[in-house]
Amino acid sequence: MSEDKRILQEFKLEVDNELRFEVESKNEKVYLTLKSGLAEVFGTELVKAKTYEFIAGAKVAVYTWHGCVIEVKGKTDVIYTAKETPMVMYSNCHGALEFMRAEAEKEGKRVP
Known part of the structure; x- marks a missing residue:
């Protein structure tokens, strides 16, 4: 097995x-x-204790709402943690769309 x-x-x-x-590296997992x-x-x-495999070309973002511990095995070209994520904005957008859908259904209109 190679060092990487x-x-x-x-x-x-x-x-x-x-x-x-x-x-990014070809043939890397x-x-x-x-x-x-x-x-x-x-x-x-993600399922706890299940191992997920990512191959060359993968650009992955693992997000946690509550905190977690992640193990990564293998050679990555880039790896870092970020405190600034768009997830809260995505959640807010989802909530607004759900509200609009509920209102449209009540009024018998086409839902977004």
Whole structure:
């Protein structure tokens, strides 16, 4: 096994933080495991202790509303945590659309 494939990193994400990484190198694979807490990748909740595989070309953002611990194994080209994320804005937009849908349904109008 090459040295790069043995790279193991653990990240403790605080509330409303995001772990971002990219896998650019051809034939490279990166494995992500949620060790504790709750997290999602682009809106899909991660299962605790399940390992997810990402291949070359992947640009991943792991977000947590409540905090979590993430393990990343393999060589990433870029990896960092971010405290500034667009997730609250996305959530607010979703809430506004849901409200508009409920109002439109009550009035028998076409829903957005």
